[in-house]
Amino acid sequence: MYRPIWSNRILQEVGDTLESRIGLSRQQRDHRITQMSEAFPEASIPVPSCLSDPLDGVPDPNDKHVLAAAITGHAHVIVTSNINDFPDSYLAQFDILCHSPDDFLIHQFHLNPYQILEKLNAQAVNIRRQRGEILSTLKLVAPNFVALVETFL
Numbered sequence: 001m002y003r004p005i006w007s008n009r010i011l012q013e014v015g016d017t018l019e020s021r022i023g024l025s026r027q028q029r030d031h032r033i034t035q036m037s038e039a040f041p042e043a044s045i046p047v048p049s050c051l052s053d054p055l056d057g058v059p060d061p062n063d064k065h066v067l068a069a070a071i072t073g074h075a076h077v078i079v080t081s082n083i084n085d086f087p088d089s090y091l092a093q094f095d096i097l098c099h100s101p102d103d104f105l106i107h108q109f110h111l112n113p114y115q116i117l118e119k120l121n122a123q124a125v126n127i128r129r130q131r132g133e134i135l136s137t138l139k140l141v142a143p144n145f146v147a148l149v150e151t152f153l
Contacts, residue, residue: 004043005073057090079104105145
């Protein structure tokens, strides 16, 4: 349904967020990043450092590397909570969209609701939890997606 891509810098930022905002320990953070990298070895892409500099349409200079990775990896969508840092009018020239995690998950659900439910169930089983616990956690970043799933059940 989708093909994730990330650079080493993006993974570093994900790790920082897992630690600082979600409260994972350093060991949990490293385990999560390792699991992501092993599950999607093709997702890690090298991004030429010179590509980020000219991307002046990105309001936050610290986010230029994200667009550079999207361009290098031929992404169609940047998924981020910082949607204001990626103006649609600027991204359009690269044929790239920007979605919040909530919007991205809703879109995936509409593409194949049964597969999404299956993946939620598999994730719950893998971590010895119930689907409701997964949805409760997801509600923090994707409340509309969770509401959609709950009305579907």
